[in-house]
Amino acid sequence: MSDSIKEPYRVKVPDIDYWRGKIGCTTGCPVKTDARGYVIAIAEGRYEDAYRIARAPNPFASMCGRICGAPCEVSCTRGKVGVDTSGPVAIRALKRFATEVYGVERVRDLRETLESSNARGSAYPQLxxxxxxxxxxxxxxxxxxxxxxxxxxxxxxxxxxxxxxxxxxxxxxxxxxxxxxxxxxxxxxxxxxxxxxxxxxxxxxxxxxxxxxxxxxxxxxxxxxxxSGRKLTVPGADADGVLVGIEFLRDVNLGRPVETGERVVVVGGGNVAMDVTRTSIRTPVMPGLSRLSKPKNYAMTDVARLLARTAKTVDVVVPESRIKMPADEYEIEEALLEGARLHNNRMPVEILKDDNGHVRAMVSKRVISLIDASGRFNPQLDDDDVLTIECDTVLVTISQMxxxxxxxxxxxxxxxxxxxxxxxxxxxxxxxxxxxxxxxxxxxxxxxxxxxxxxxxxxxxxxxxxxxxTYKLQRRGYMRPLPIVSYDMPAQYDAYIRQEPPEIRPAERSAAFDLVEFNFTEKAAREQGMRCLRCHINVVFDAEKCILCGLCINICPESILKMVPVTEVAGDVDLARLIESKYGVPQEALRPEDGTVMLMDGTKCIRCALCAKICPVNCISMEAFEYEEQLVPLETPSRTTLPVIA
Ligand SMILES: Cc1cc2nc3c(=O)[nH]c(=O)nc-3n(C[C@H](O)[C@H](O)[C@H](O)COP(=O)(O)OP(=O)(O)OC[C@H]3O[C@@H](n4cnc5c(N)ncnc54)[C@H](O)[C@@H]3O)c2cc1C
The missing domain is CATH 3.50.50.60 (FAD/NAD(P)-binding domain)
Incomplete structure (x- = not known):
């Protein structure tokens, strides 16, 4: 039998970036919103806290609660571990819940919201x-x-x-x-x-x-x-009725007159194309329009006139396959629910005009491939697979300029x-x-x-x-041990699957521009908040006390703990230093029997604390990672009130 070479386990010695990085919702947000903080606050009924946390780094918290692209949800641990497969915490919609209780949409004095900001300076500045x-x-x-x-x-x-x-x-x-x-x-x-x-x-x-x-x-x-938006360059693209999608949206949104017919073709497969598609589907219903309670912002009659002429059929011609469409799945599904028809793997090759120079059809060919071997956009089309769609309006939504x-x-x-x-x-x-x-x-x-x-x-x-x-970001983090006797995840944290906020039924939507999405009820918001896995809570091992009994490994429901010989781990210079300081010699000088390392895949922990509760020598604790950061002028000495981890 030949000796097989075993790959070492790649490990990282936790530092401030590791502990913070585990809180994916926060680190995934470009303004570092403590989404975990407001989600937990909602679960606990602390709605004002929730709003203040959500507003602190974001002057557009209320808007983001409705339409943020929500990178926090992409990074949310709940969407990645095996508690259920229903998806991440509904973080964006929970932000809406918080802002509807305390945000600009509710307060009497708008300045109250400015006071929740963590930006430097004052809500009452001297200019x-x-x-x-x-x-x-x-x-x-x-x-x-x-x-x-x-x-x-x-x-x-x-x-x-x-x-x-x-x-x-x-x-x-x-x-x-x-x-x-x-x-x-x-x-x-x-x-x-x-x-x-x-x-x-x-x-x-x-x-x-x-x-x-x-x-x-x-x-x-x-x-x-x-x-601005890019125009099509195919023959006939100068026909009347061929519009740039983003300009169409602007005209509709600002109440300007727009020429659209009843058979619309949208070109493009991104989120903006879906907005164009869904906008072109909507037809007028005056009660819906009347809900836009600030008519002075819109030329209402123009909107109504426009809507009276908007599309009845909407075909969307998309160069990418369905699976590779750049638009969010939610937006695609909504467009389909509202009646759009998708034509994937198709590119327009010609616009046909009628005698008056108006568009009468779009000709497209099937896409064989979009990207060539060198990674360049270089579409190859099948000349034998041609689709002609009769239409009177083409909305081109291929890129912004x-x-x-x-x-x-x-x-x-x-x-x-x-x-x-x-x-x-x-x-x-x-x-x-x-x-x-x-x-x-x-x-x-x-x-x-x-x-x-x-x-x-x-x-x-x-x-x-x-x-x-010059300012620098001063960061502080420390662990706060939680009493293990009383520690528990919120009751029923695993009882609820992800819910989307309620919406108007699709059949009713094409009749108006009414807001599609509603707020969660209080009960639903708290239940959804309870789904948070509290990624700031960590399992911490005290190596000096551990007797290597393995009970923690056996009980872990996610199988994320493992004990391996000290020779089987590999990492960066921090690991090398840690091993040498513990054993007095470099790792290369150690034999497998010289020591054992407890490994944990922290990204999959569900914080049930079963490991800590079963440990016979109390060497496992549950500890909350507390973190704060602040911009300080470079000459100001660091405060030392909190222990600095890294
Ligand atoms: C249709 C559409 C839907 C989108 N939906 C979402 C979404 O749901 N979620 C999401 O996260 N992102 C979405 N985005 C992306 C998002 O809108 C942009 O990333 C964001 O608006 C960029 O903000 P900005 O301030 O840089 O520019 P903009 O929002 O484009 O604002 C630029 C402003 O500058 C003004 N301006 C331009 N030229 C001049 C000038 N010469 N003089 C004075 N003023 C000028 C313009 O009139 C405009 O008001 C969407 C984008 C589009 C096009």
Whole structure:
């Protein structure tokens, strides 16, 4: 028999990043929202705490509770371990629950919400600082405004449209986000003294960046997003009735007249294409429209007229296969439920026109492959598999682009080959020292929460540049042992499967632009909150006390514990140091019988504490990882009130 070589177990000695990284919802969120914190608070009925936690790092907490892309849920442990297979904790919808009790949608004085912010400065600032100009009132620009106004800067936001909000107002369909709520969240930021100037585009023929410089603005923030869409380039694409999807959405959302017919073809398979699809499906029902309780924000009659003409059939032509569609599964399913028909693996090759130059059909071919051997987008099509769809409207939703007009008078600002502005990824500063770029125009088309995070980083960098001070993130973490006798996960933490918030029935939706999704009931919210696996709670072993009896290994329901000889583990320099300090010699000098290592796959622990409860020598404890961080000026000495783990 030949000797088989056994791969060593790769292990990591826990440090502050390890313990924090286990709390996937928080580390997965670009603004590091303590989602675990507010989910547990809701489960325990502490709704005000829940709101304060959710609002602390996010000036758009209420909006995010409705439509955040929710990277926290992608990282949620509950979606990955074997308690059930129903998915992660419904974190985004639980945020909505918290904001509906204490957010802008409920409070009488919007400033109350500003007090929950953990951004530096004050909810009641004295505006005596330098002048800052922000181009674009989307979430990225308004977040910079929020963070800098709190510090006393005099902030002016120049917005091209008649409404603030960027894609919240112009892109996201009305049936997904209540505009009244959006306006309240923006109004809260304006309460800080931010000067928001609507209908004020920056760029030719009006106000330019050089004008702003001459006006004494010390920092200029470009937050103008990717508001344009790419056009089709196939023959016939100039036909009447071929529209850019993102512009169609903007026109519908802002109540402008739009030409659509009854047979619509949407091209594209991303989330924006699904928004275009679902928007084009909706037909008018006046009672639904009447629920938009701030009609002054919309030209209601125009919307009604538009809706009267919107689509009855909607075919979606998607280059990718169903499984590889970039859109979220939820959005695809909703579009299908609402009546859309998908044509996967198809690319448009021609638009056919009628005698008046109007689109009458779209011709597509089957996609054999989209990407070539070198990884480039290089579609190969099957000439024998042609599909012609009769239609009167084509909505092209293939990618977003930047309108560079705002750069009038600025010649040297560097751009990237991806069509964004080149930035320093840490500070968001551009190649022009007094100009920063945030949000989609700096990052490419992403999520609201990415744009918000970029605004926060830029605000810090601008403050540093203008004050000459440098800040560093001071982090502290420590373990708080929990009394094992009384320790338990919340009763029934494993009793509930994931539920989605209630929705209007699909059959009723095409009749209106009513909001599709409702809030959880209090009972449902608390039950969903109980599903949290409390990833900050850890199983900690005291090696000095352990007698290697193995009872913990036998009882673990997830089989995540293992004892192996000390020679069978491998890791980084921290592991080497740990082993040498314990045994007095390097690992290479040890024999298998010299020692045993207890291994645990912490990512799969369900924190049942059975291991700790069965241990005959009490060498296992359940300990909560407590963490805090704070920006401190570099010259300030560290506080030492908390033990520092790393
Ligand atoms: C249809 C659609 C739906 C989406 N849905 C979601 C979702 O559900 N969840 C999610 O997380 N993300 C979603 N996104 C992504 C999200 O909208 C963006 O990532 C986010 O809006 C980027 O914010 P921003 O502030 O960088 O830019 P924007 O929101 O695009 O705001 C830019 C602002 O700048 C203004 N502006 C542009 N040029 C000028 C100028 N020259 N002068 C003055 N003002 C100017 C624009 O009018 C606009 O108000 C969606 C995007 C689209 C297009």
């Amino acid at each position: 005596t600082g330098e002048k800052i100009a922000i181009i674009g009132a989307g979430v990225a620009g308004m977040t910079v405004a929020h963070d800098l106004a709190r510090l006393g800067y005099r902030v002016t936001v120049f917005e091209a449209l008649a409404t603030a909000g960027g894609q919240m107002a112009a892109g996201v369909p009305i049936y997904r986000l209540d505009r009244e709520l959006m306006n309240l969240e923006i109004a809260a930021i304006c309460e800080l003294g931010v000067d928001l100037r609507l209908n004020t585009p920056v760029g030719s023929p009006g106000l330019t960046i050089p004008d702003l410089r001459n006006d004494g603005y010390k920092a200029i923030v470009i937050a103008s997003g990717m508001m 930047v309108d560079w007009n705002f750069l009038t008078g600025v010649d040297n600002l560097k751009r990237t080959p991806r069509g964004t502005i080149e930035i320093d990824p840490d500070t968001l500063q551009t190649s022009e020292p007094d100009i920063w770029a945030v949000g989609d125009i700096a990052l490419g088309a992403r999520l609201f929460i990415d744009a918000i995070a970029s605004g926060q980083r830029a605000a810090l960098a601008i403050d540093e540049a203008l004050t000459g001070k």
